[in-house]
Amino acid sequence: MNHDKMINISTKRGFLWPSFEIYSGVSGFTDYGPLGAILKNNIMQLWRKQYIAGEGYYEIESPTVTPEEVLKASGHVDNFTDPMTQCVGCKEVFRADHIIEEVSGLEVEGMTNEELDGIVEKHKVDCPNCGDKLSEIWNYNLMFKTNIGAKGNKTGYMRPETAQGIFILFKRLSRFFKNKLPFGAVQLGKAYRNEISPRQGVIRLREFTQAEAEIFVDPKNKTHPKFKMIANEKLVLNSQKTQIEGKNPITITAKEALETGIVANEILIYQIYLAKKFLKDLGIPDDVLRFRQHLPNEMAHYAIDCWDVEVKTDRYGWVEIIGIADRGDYDLKSHSKHSNEELNLFIQYENPKIISKTIIKPNMAKFGPAFKQDAGKVKSFLENIDEELIEAVQNSIEEQGLYKASIDDSYFEIKKEHVTFENIEEKVKGEKIIPHVIEPSFGIDRILYSVLLHSFHKAENEEDKDYFKLANSIAPIQIGVFPLMNKDNLNELATEITSSLRNSGFMVDYDTSGTIGKRYARADEIGVPIAITIDYDSLEDSKVTIRDRDTEKQERVNIEDLKKIVGNYFN
């Protein structure tokens, strides 16, 4: 299996290391070694290049410790939890709701643990394994809990996704973006999930790095200006339909995906395309990727549509590395409700709409004597009722001489002399809307794993060797500089070239140990794209040899042209 060999080399050479190893380790965590850390940064920089420079989104950074209210509003405190129960006999642990539904046939979604305990008692739900009794039900929440402050009276959680930090900033952001849709903010950073039993190495971590973009769009306008440019791009899509019918994914163009309604809108399709492009730039080939639409029952609590990008692995099967979701207005609505802040945007119409309508004008001279201390209350009631009710009030007064209004459990009789009705024409310049959010969410650690796995070149015969065929754009070490012999002034020229390249910003490995062949092999193994060799002729003719990792071809170039030539490799 490529996985085993790849992990072996990546551990040996300093890409991925087990965390807390000298204390025998903790599963669900990983350390990035010197090369892994650079590789990860390079991947993140490429991501920034595509989404910040390329798409015009802006990056923000918010705290990883998050107060409870935020995650209450986002639904994570309540929904990111599973009711668990354990058999007192065989000690097996179960999802309580699953086995209760199975035995009782009841729909128990949304019930409290006490209610579930009641059902266990009533329906005599026993351990499906050994028939013994089940323990009281407890909640297992996947979030890491912590206390904020010295007294610890404020509960906090390590954020389970970076997205919430952006939603919280919506008001500030929309001002920053001059209140114009669409706009996008991104965040790259750590997220935390206390997985029950993570056993898939870097694929399933308790602390992992996400790169997420939250793109705020007009719900009535999910078109994308660049869609035309990608309309003919081919996509391999595994839609809900093909999954349910057990058919193979279909290959269609972006345009066809839109026209057939397989993907809901242009922005989603464009994001699917962008994700694909990003992975291509990382050197992950098309044929190990597929796009899978979430089935209705697996959609997260906030999503209205969701597409996963999955990568093929020999060890773990198809693994989700990117999720592209239309979160609708779920988050903004929910945060607005919980925080009492208006999280919406005023959209101006191109041409103001003229609306003719009837309004009520309270006659305040009559109001005071009639309603006394309640006058203010009745006034604000009349000012805030909608058009339908105004009509009803008007009709009622004309036909019966009065309208009975129920306000805060009291009745008030509004009579003809209390009010006048006026027909007016109003200019409506726009409306307040809650934007929808399109969210591409990248699992950086999983992507790094995919990059390593699919750039891994496994030896096919004796002379061949194992190495990482890393894309030039992300290779942690870009250039190896090797004097053919470590003497006779060769090393002096080589160190000169090394520092000159380093000063130009290249990652250079200078190596003099062992034979030249060994140094090439070592550099190949960690994916160094090119090596520069200084030989005896170099001292005479000021030329050095550039050797290409993949072709092993050599080319002699002038030292003075070196920066320009290697620069071309890494642009």
Next chain:
RNA sequence: GCGGCUGUAGUAUAGUCUGGUUAGUACUUGGGCCUUCCAAGCCUACAGCCCGGGUUCAAAUCCCGGCAGCCGCACCA
């Protein structure tokens, strides 16, 4: 979280069943010799019994607990 198997230098392994020399070997890594372009050779050095407890005169070896890995079950916004 449950059950089964496993844990020896950086890597791969011998030794464990049947307790008893200084824990052996290969590769890797560092230093040196040699060497004019793809892991050559020679010399030399560094480095290991997962952690904790128990049994024993004596534990890498037997027993118990923990941790980690693999497999199966369960879980996976």
